[in-house]
Amino acid sequence: MKLRHARAIAVFGIAVLALTGARGSGGGGCDNNSSGSSSSSGGGGSHSDSDSSSSSGGVSVPGGGGSADKAARDITIDKCAYDAATKKLTARITVKNDGSLDYDYSVTMKFTGSGAVTRTAFKAGIAVTAGSSVEAELTTPYLGSGDGSEYTKCEVDRASRI
Template identity: 55%
Template structure:
């Protein structure tokens, strides 16, 4: 009976680590000073070829876990900021595919404020970004900034959803 409890706690701990950021980036900060925002929705994405990388992708589990878990661990958040023209919230990402097969990645980023402060929902997507096996690719997920300030109410961004499919 005690072994069953220990095993359940261990499984819960691994699941908790996987869901809370074992990928090596707990979020990135957004730049700016002060202001407010209105609703934002997902917008555009772009990608550019990168070289192979051995450390950008986070934790590798050796094939254990779902495609969503693996996709989340492959994503490194490089920067979250308001664009230079003040029109978009932008998340810059590096996606590293440590497997041998090519994958198509779908990522939804959520821009967030400080704990206890309310900000409007701001989501940005990267859809069907193809990353060859053993390679890295950079991408930007952006969404229009509809606030009246300089975006500073958004202090970080996180991966809200990530998945990958053989591509």
């Protein structure tokens, strides 16, 4: 092997070592302990009403390990119903921030039911200071001709925080 090849391999090895960290300490490469934000999908928790009127009980949204999953876990669905007065599908949520930083949350809610066309509602800019919680309401127009009873479930489709 020529000296220039040995030198190139050594430089490459040092660069890889520098980027990944010598002792698994996170180094200069990518690590999973980022405190940044994400706007990918998460969530999966849902809330169902047996009738289309108000409901209580809050259903926590489980999540995994990503930033979007952390945002989804901060959301509890308090009510999922058709509001006859406004002719809108409505989800009332509570966003709880147990962290030490203030966050702005964005939430996409999905309304589904038997034979119903899936409808979505989106709300951005839900500001929650560190250690507190905020209630918010997401609505979408009801396009059916009935009483909204076909919509029996709402769930967090996506959630993010920045």
